[in-house]
Amino acid sequence: MMTNYHVPVMLRECIEGLNIRPDGTYVDVTFGGGGHSREIMKYLGAKGRLLAFDQDADAQRNIIEDERFVFVDQNFRYLKNFCRLHGAVPVDGILADLGVSSYQFDQPDRGFSIRFDAELDMRMNQADSLTAKEVVNNYEEADLHRIFGIYGEIQNAKSLARTVATARLNTPINTVADLKNAISGLIPRGKENKYLAQVFQALRIEVNQELEALKDFLTQAAEVLAPGGRLVVMSYHSLEDRLVKNFIAKGKFSGEIEKDIYGNDNRPLEAVSRGAITASEEEIKENNRARSAKLRIAVKK
Template sequence: MDNQQSPNDSGYHIPVLYNECLEALNIKPSGVYVDCTFGGGGHSRGILANLNEEGRLIAFDQDADAQQNLPDDKRVIFVPQNFRHIQRFLRLHNYPKVDGILADLGVSSHQFDEGERGFSTRFAGPLDMRMDRRLPTTASDVLATYTEAQLHKLFEMYGEVTNSKTLAKHIVQNRAKTSLKTIEGFKAMLQPVVKGNPNKYLAQVFQALRIEVNQEMEALKEMLQQLPDVLNQDGRVAIITFHSIEDRIVKSFFKQGTFEEQVDNPFETVRKENPLKIITKKPIVPGAEETKRNPRSRSAKLRVAERK
């Protein structure tokens, strides 16, 4: 492989498992590849370095800020959309089938470091959290309108917050008398119910809200279901997850090719064949050197599958 050193990305976002992703994609020089999460363009630059003049890269990113990182390269097609619409936009650009797909599901360092985006507990700013600013619902809207049961479920599922039931009740009881428009206002409201390490607790709460606002799990499932139709035979898909739920979704789909429970039916003679073949029996994780250099890579897991 060429270009095996991970680019610095001028601090926008350090690409995780960079060399491992390029290797996993098994890049054909004249192939067509998709980067579902362009971000700072780190992984994309690695793919481009392995393509010849005929090769193409189709880069998706719903965050308008990502466009400023686009290289001046005629081989790149940028799609300012969520990757849940992958099939529609590949067809639109006359590339209905591709040779490889990469998705890095982590929030970029840039998004965490921009206070006005509302992703991080470290800054003062609006409680927004939309990766795509065209989305109608912010984190503040979720807190103001969801029922106690809905809030309990999302904090438990997406944040694994230990006292999610108490937290949901506290929000519903206090939201009428507190402004939830800002990060500072929300953090102050949470003070009485914070359990354990405050930084860890707040990070889990914010993570849950971000996943809900951006419909991250729904988008992931929709993208996965389109893979068999958009990948060429022997085409590879490489997905980096940072959350146990995401990882379970990817693992399950790669294994079964569906989200439906496979039940053995004695009257069913034809069992639906999985169109994907698992390449990574166990997920690839960052080594000690990478986690030291980039602590945010600690929870990353890379899974790879191939179209049969």
């Protein structure tokens, strides 16, 4: 088991949010280092079950040896299929911690981090074919502009896209250092780390289709939950949090709430907490990753 994987953020709040029944069936769709899963297991009795999803091969080293535990090496966008496959529908609670684990950032060869030089990779699932190198070198300038603007929330996204498109004409941008060098003239002074983190976030979201996967997951979560079952989702940037918030509030990701012929709203979930729950000052002091975390809890109607 890897203790340096990452410290789960708001662990107590997540577990309370799930409202665990000893004989219930639960799903941890972002297993990672197994911190949340191990805690859930403490509350389960002999008849309880826990399914855990993770597409990252490294996560498999943390598998829990327990007959009540099932590991699914898949992206959580396939939640419904694999819950069915394991005879685990309906479920009583689903937990998603959408942060990239600090462990992945600390693996230099994965290309997630601005701290190390490495190939521009950024795949959560090493079996996928699309890498950040492919995006940077082969995407149209207009697509780069969209990715940097929407996923990275970068102010000068248009200039950034043009700069990348121009730089790669001379020589391919293959590594973290190549990318930093290519865009160095655009990075605001004194805000280097924040700017680069936004660029890397944009590429990572595109490479892993994170927002599409999140939409698929949320839609299916509402379908596989039993009435009264809980959905607990922790996100770390505004794009993800907005999708979660909208889905809980409206049952869809944009537009107005839909009503049936009797005027009842069609959303499958009801928010349990008013607004998002955030970490305490003490926790933020001990774990800086908790600073940007927003936790939302909903119950299936």
